[in-house]
Amino acid sequence: MVNESVRVRAAAALRPYVAWYTGYRQDGFPxxxxxxxxxxxxxxxxxxxxxxxxxxxxxxxxAPGNYDTLLGGLxxxxxxxTHQGRQSxxxxxxHPLGARALLGLPAGELANTNLPADAVLGxxxxxxxxxxxxxxxxxxxxxxxxxxxxxxxRPYGGVPPEVARAWQLLIRTGGAVPxxxxxxxxxxxxxxxxDRFRRETGLTPKAAARVVRFDRxxxxxxxxxxxxxxxxxxxxxxxxxxxxxxxxxxxxxSLAGCAPSRWLAEEFRNVQAPSSGPAQDWLQQEPNQY
Numbered sequence: 001m002v003n004e005s006v007r008v009r010a011a012a013a014l015r016p017y018v019a020w021y022t023g024y025r026q027d028g029f030p031x032x033x034x035x036x037x038x039x040x041x042x043x044x045x046x047x048x049x050x051x052x053x054x055x056x057x058x059x060x061x062x063a064p065g066n067y068d069t070l071l072g073g074l075x076x077x078x079x080x081x082t083h084q085g086r087q088s089x090x091x092x093x094x095h096p097l098g099a100r101a102l103l104g105l106p107a108g109e110l111a112n113t114n115l116p117a118d119a120v121l122g123x124x125x126x127x128x129x130x131x132x133x134x135x136x137x138x139x140x141x142x143x144x145x146x147x148x149x150x151x152x153x154r155p156y157g158g159v160p161p162e163v164a165r166a167w168q169l170l171i172r173t174g175g176a177v178p179x180x181x182x183x184x185x186x187x188x189x190x191x192x193x194x195d196r197f198r199r200e201t202g203l204t205p206k207a208a209a210r211v212v213r214f215d216r217x218x219x220x221x222x223x224x225x226x227x228x229x230x231x232x233x234x235x236x237x238x239x240x241x242x243x244x245x246x247x248x249x250x251x252x253x254s255l256a257g258c259a260p261s262r263w264l265a266e267e268f269r270n271v272q273a274p275s276s277g278p279a280q281d282w283l284q285q286e287p288n289q290y
Contacts, residue, residue, distance in 0.1 A: 001028035006138045011146040017098030017153060021145055023138045025088040033266060036072070036079035037218060038211045038255050040171060041093035042107055043072040044117060046129050048088040056080035059112045069117035069125055071103075073110025074202045076211060078257050090132060090141060096201045097164055100156040102149065111202025124152050162186035163200050166193060170205070175213030176241040179205045214255045216240050217248060221260060225268040233260060 004025040010018035019041055025048070033055070036043070045052060051066040058075035072079065074096055096107035103110075103120050110120075118125035128148050135141040166182045182205050183190045194204045201208060217240045237248035252260045 002026060003029075004138075008138075008142055011150060014146065014149055014153065017095055017102045018149065019093040019095060021142050022091045022093070023089075023141060024091070026083075027086045027088075029085045031084045032082065034081045034083075035256060035258070035263065035266070036081055037215070038074070038076050038078065039093075039215045040074070040096070040208070040212050042074065042096055042099060042110065043070070044092040044094055045070045046090050046092075046117070046132050048090070048133055050083070050086055050088070052087070052089065053082050054079055054114060055082045057114050062114065067114075067116060069129060070114055071110065071117040071120055072114040073107055073112060074208075074211065075112045076203070076207055076255060077112075078255070079114060090145070092145065097159050097167055100159065101153050104154070106200050108199045108202045111198075121152075124148065159200060160196055162188055162193070163197050166197060166205060167201065167208070170209055170212050174216045174240060175209040175211070177209070179209065210251065210255065213240050213242075214251055217242070217252070218256070218260075218263070221264060222267070225264055 002025055004023070006023040007020055009015065009020050038058075045067070047068050051068055052070055053064075053066050054070070055064050056079065057064070058072075058077045058079055094102065099105065099107040099110070105120065116125075121128070128144070131144045131148070132141050135144055163186075165186050169177050169182060169185060179190060179193075183193045186193060188196075194206075197203070197205050197208070203211065217236050220236045220239060233248055234245040237243075237245045240248070242248040242251065249259060252258070252263070256263055258266075
């Protein structure tokens with residue numbers, strides 16, 4: 001059985017655009033359904049061996065498919081990914097406000113969409129994948145990404161500072177700041193902020209706040225999943241600013257497509273569906289820099 005997972009930060013010069021790289025390799029596991037959850041990051045995946053099978057996209061109108069590379073925008077419902085016990089690749093978490101510099105288009109054009117990465121990256125995509133597949137180790141693969149992504153990046157100064165400020169406040173507060181407070185902070189009307197924010201990120205400030213808060217909650221649940229006592233949903237709800245446990249459960253079903261207990265059972269098969277246990281500090285996300 002093979003089970004490898006390595007996460008590292010990108011080179012310093014890439015950090016305004018790339019949060020981290022995650023290399024993964026599994027072999028000898030049971031066939032699995034994985035939920036690609038809504039998060040505050042765009043997703044870029046390069047497979048190393050088998051194709052990535054997406055059984056369900058965030059936009060249900062998009063047909064299932066197999067991908068050797070995949071680029072996905074911000075979304076408010078899960079992608080459903082299956083494999084037959086074997087998978088390998090590198091997943092790259094991209095800051096949405098860095099999309100223009102790294103991808104040449106705003107993240108808003110990728111909202112709720114998965115597509116082959118070469119549709120946006122062009123020939124760079126093929127060069128990246130070939131060199132990643134030829135590399136012999138995770139450090140060598142991460143070095144390839146640093147070198148080629150740095151070469152391709154074209155710094156872009158056109159993201160409105162008001163949008164950048166609103167995004168930073170949402171991340172810093174874990175999605176807890178009211179949209180009206182965001183508008184007041186940046187000096188725009190709520191309608192104008194929503195329009196410009198959605199153009200750059202693909203989500204309205206309200207939807208982005210839901211996703212950021214949900215991402216915090218699921219990270220808390222995941223961090224506690226391996227403990228002898230499972231996490232208490234009421235504690236996680238309070239820590240993340242939900243009204244109560246029922247509010248968290250409703251948001252989880254809306255954004256993940258299932259109850260928290262089902263997600264934990266799917267993702268951590270050795271963990272029983274939890275009903276009680278202590279909460280833990282949020283796994284801190286990489287800082288945004290624009």
